[in-house]
Amino acid sequence: MAQVQDVKSNGREVDVEAQESTCVVPPESDARTEKHVEIRTEGNVVRNVSRTSARNYPGSGTADDPYVVEWDIGDPENPYNWPSKRKWLITSQLALGTFTVSFASSSYSGGISFLRQDIPMSEEVAVLGISLYVIGFALGPLLFAPLSEMFGRRRVFLCTFSIYTMFHMGGALAHNVVTIVITRLLAGISGSAPLTNAGGAIADIFTARERGFATALYSTAPFLGPVMGPIIGGYVSQSRHMGWRWSFWLMFIISAVNLIFGALVTPETYGPVLLRRRARRLQKESGDIEHYATAYDLRRNMPFSVYMRINLTRPFRFLFTEPIVTLMAFYISVAYATLYAEFSAFPIVFQEHRGFSAGEGGLAFLGIGVGVVLGTAMSPVQNRLYWKAMRESPSGHAPPEARLYLAIVGGTSLPVGLFWFAWTTNPSIHWIVPILAGIPIGLAIALILQCLNAYMMDAYTIYFASAIAATILLRSLFAAAFPLFSPVMFKALGDEWACSIFGFLALACMPVPPLFWKYGKAIRARSAFAWKEPEDENQGSDTVATSEVTTIREREKDKDSSLDAQT
Structure with a gap:
């Protein structure tokens, strides 16, 4: 009988996530x-x-x-043993959920000018509709992540997404500024559950060698959504037969469809x-x-109050005491916030200075969209590099640093794209040139997010929920702040230098992936929570905290191979 491994606290409070991980490890045959x-x-x-x-x-x-x-043994109800078709159907719904929430964050921006004509408000107040929505992304996971671990991911999704869908209806029926602002904030809070719980669900059903592309879809969807939002929202809002209210109705319809889809195909994982x-x-x-x-x-x-206190404070502890989380979260936040800053920059560059309509201004985001798609398409390349590292490892377990190869490419691409865009914004230069600059920007954002999320998933294993919660908290605060000061900065500094500031910020972050690629093992060795390589090269992944539990089928396959070798 395989005994359930005790989780040592080393004098600290025993971590709830570590406790949870022990009960999902399949027993030995x-x-x-x-x-x-x-x-x-x-x-x-x-x-x-x-x-x-x-x-x-x-x-x-x-x-x-x-x-x-x-x-x-071979339990069909163990999510790791579910059929591949079922896993990918679930993954498609999870990716659609994150896409839906992120799409709604920016589709609002496409109709801001028409909203201000109907409901008088300043530009800063109008932009609050974006910032408060994204602030909701920071607040919601602090509550919904522990709730999903107590009551299950499916229940939390169905409850929160139902509320989220209804708040879009509230925005569509609003007739004053207060209603718009409050419904946007509450929609952001209630819609934040998929951003954290979807990643947990993917880790629930896929092993490390399987989940590369699934993680890429989950990581990319939150960026593809904001790119598509201004395009669709702009054309819907400028239509004489629809108007800005229909951008809210569109969010409501898409959210309702995804809610029904999730209720039908996604079980508890x-x-x-x-x-x-x-x-x-x-x-x-x-x-x-x-x-x-x-x-x-x-x-x-432990009492419920103690349990909630641990879960609510742990992301802050990780953010300020774990160098890996601190630097990774900061880099992800810069990439994420840069995208949201473009929601304020593009209308200035293309609509005010070049005379584009709202719909045409939204089309300017297509360059970034193409880059995001290319970054997602490069996921198999990263997977092959990871598998190669796995084969070359004496223990058969690839180090987390094997997830960072394409992050180095993305780190180089981001400042290149930002400086390219910054110095081609002048109206005397053809409009296609700054739009094409969006391709390396989108490519970089996709690669950085995919690789760094996968790195933290492997590095923190059973503590990944805390690491990703800290990351979402910081990136959401960055993304909420950037659109607020971006219009003022563009007017004060001009398009070229305002955009260059984001380029210099990306340039300062560029050494982060190479730093962890070279020194990540030593940094993890000093961490109280990060995964460490087994001292014994023959020690299997079952005896250490790997990026996920080994499935029954993998264990049986390994045993069959051992028997064949002995024979």
């Missing part, structure tokens, strides 16, 4: 008594699966010493929640004579 039982899955579908008898679970089945429910449901079902089937629990429930012996 051993001799157990098998019997067939009916298991009800999501959608109330009944099927017969093989399950070990209750007496072979760890524990004695009493209230004080309950059976500890684990995944069975979080391992501890699925095991907890199984424990409750088994206890009910026994008539409450036998008692069942998960390793997570046995270890989380």
Whole structure:
């Protein structure tokens, strides 16, 4: 029987995420008594699966010493063992969810000029509709991330996204500034759940070697959405038959479609929640004579208030005490905020100075969109480099630094694109030239986000939720602030130097990926939370905190290979 590995606190408060990870590790294959039982899955579908008898679970089945429910060998309800088609259908819905939320952040900007004609307000107040929406991205995950770990990702998504969808209706029906601003803030808060929980769901169902492209889709969608938003929002708002209210109705329709799509195709993916449901079902089937629990429930012996305090403060601790999170979050925030600063810069450069209409001004974002798509298409290249590092590693486990190759390319591309755009904004230069500058900008943003998110996922493994929450907190604050001061900066400094400031900022961040590529192992060794390579080269990934648990099928495959070698 594989024992559930204790998580050492080293004198610190035992981390809840570490506790959760122990209960999703599949047990080693051993001799157990098998019997067939009916298991009800999501959608109330009944099927017969093989399950070990209750007496072979760890524990004695009493209230004080309950059976500890684990995944069975080849368990079809273990998300890592789900069919590939099902995983990719779920991934498509998760990516669509992040796209929908990010699309709504910028589609509003395409109709600002028409909104101000209908509801008088200053330009700064109008831009608040973007900034407050993005501030909601910083506030929501602090609450929704721990809630998803307590009640499951599916429940949190359905509840928050339903509320999110209704706030778009509130914006469409608004007749004053206060309603517009409040509905945008609340929509941002309620819509933030997919930004964090989608990444967790992808980690729930894919192993490290499988999830490269899935992570790329999840990381790129939040950038492709803002690029498409001004294009569609601009044309909808300037239409005489629609107007700015229809940009809100469009957000409402897209959100409602994604809500229905998610309700139909995306089940619960979080391992501890699925095991907890199984424990409750088994206890009910026994008539409450036998008692069942998960390793997570046995270890989380803390009041709800303490649990919430740990989850609410941990992202701040990571942000200020972990150098990896600090630098990675800052770099991601600069790239993310640069994109949102362009929402204020492009209308000035193309509409005010070149006379573009609102719809034509939105089309100027196509250059960035093409770059984002190219960056996503390069994901297989990064995957091959990662697999090569995995094959060359004596332990068979690639170091997190193997995720950073294309981040170095993106780090070079970003300042090049920003300086290119900055010094071709003059109306005397053909309009296609600054639009083409968006290609290296979009390429860089996609590569930086994909690679750095994947690096933190591998480096912090069971602590990834805290690392990504800290990153989203900082990048959302940056993205909220940049659009507020960008118009003032452009008017004071001019297009060329205002854009160059973003280029110099990107230039200052360019050494971050090479720094971690060269010194990442040493930096991780000094961290109390980051993953370290096993000292024994023959030590498998099952005995260390890897980027995810090893699946049953991989374990069985490794054992078959060992038997063949012995034969």
